[in-house]
Amino acid sequence: MSEAGLLADPGEVRAILVASAQAGQAISYSEVLELLGHHFTRPKMRALCKVLSFVDDEAEARGEPELAVLVVRQSDGLPGQGWWVGGAKKHGFTGLWNGPKAAKLIRKIQGQAFDYWAGRDA
Template sequence: MSEAGLLADPQEVRAILVAAAKAGEAITYSEVLSFLGHHFSRPKMRQLCKVLSYVDDEAACRGEPELAVLVVRQSDGLPGQGWWIEGAKAHAYTGLWEGPKAQKLIRKLHKAAFDYWRERS
């Protein structure tokens, strides 16, 4: 995927997500957009998802854990549909995108990112 036409510089988004991982915290879509100088809107969130996909593709090439999973909905602390479409498949997860099983998977992935980046602080 090319960086051209993305909402934000993937390196800037990566830096925001690495900082969140080092702090051991998930971050909401609204917070990421705010850091990038945007107000939350559904179109902006969808554009952000394209950048998140790019960031994760690059992380995979470096052997790093995914970071897009750290970006969650304010309402329930879970990633949105954009992450689940590819993320669930990547983790062979076939359950619901909400509820206890989804939360268990996301906690596991958050912990992997938190542990990885905490060790690199």
């Protein structure tokens, strides 16, 4: 995927997500958008998802854990549909995209990012 037409610079988004991982905390879609200078709207959130996909593709190429899983809905602390469409399949998850089983999967994957980035420089 080309960076052209993306909502934000993938490097800037990656820096936000690495900082979140280093802090051991997920970050909401609206918080990421705000840090990028945007107000939350559904179209902006969908555009952000394209950048998140790009960031994760680059992380995978570098042998790093995925970061998009750190971006969550404020309502339930889980990633939105954009992550689940590819993420659930990638992790062999066939359950509902909400509820306790989904939360357990997300905590596990987020924990991998938290562990990897703890005490490490980007």
